[in-house]
Amino acid sequence: MRGRPCCTEPSNGRATYAGVMFLLFGFGSKRKHVGSGATRNCPRCHNTTQWVRMKQYQQFTLFFLPVARWKRVEFEECGICGAATEV
Numbered sequence: 001m002r003g004r005p006c007c008t009e010p011s012n013g014r015a016t017y018a019g020v021m022f023l024l025f026g027f028g029s030k031r032k033h034v035g036s037g038a039t040r041n042c043p044r045c046h047n048t049t050q051w052v053r054m055k056q057y058q059q060f061t062l063f064f065l066p067v068a069r070w071k072r073v074e075f076e077e078c079g080i081c082g083a084a085t086e087v
């Protein structure tokens with residue numbers, strides 16, 4: 001008896017290469033540590049410490065590359081309670 005489908009022959013099992021395109025994009029606000037800020041008296045926790053200077057911006061990334069950035073703000077943040085003031 002012959003005619004048994006051999007396993008080496010290409011079966012009609014469909015290899016579905018779905019045309020999936022990975023469009024990796026991101027959107028959101030980013031915070032960047034810029035350096036140390038001024039020594040301030042915090043209005044919230046009333047501690048006098050050196051604040052941290054931060055930069056924040058909204059950004060849109062495509063394939064991990066930033067395409068657009070807007071709404072940049074620079075501010076200083078209290079290292080103890082996290083209160084922030086724009087500078």
Ligand SMILES: [Zn+2]
Nearest residue numbers: 042045078081
């Ligand atoms: Zn504080």
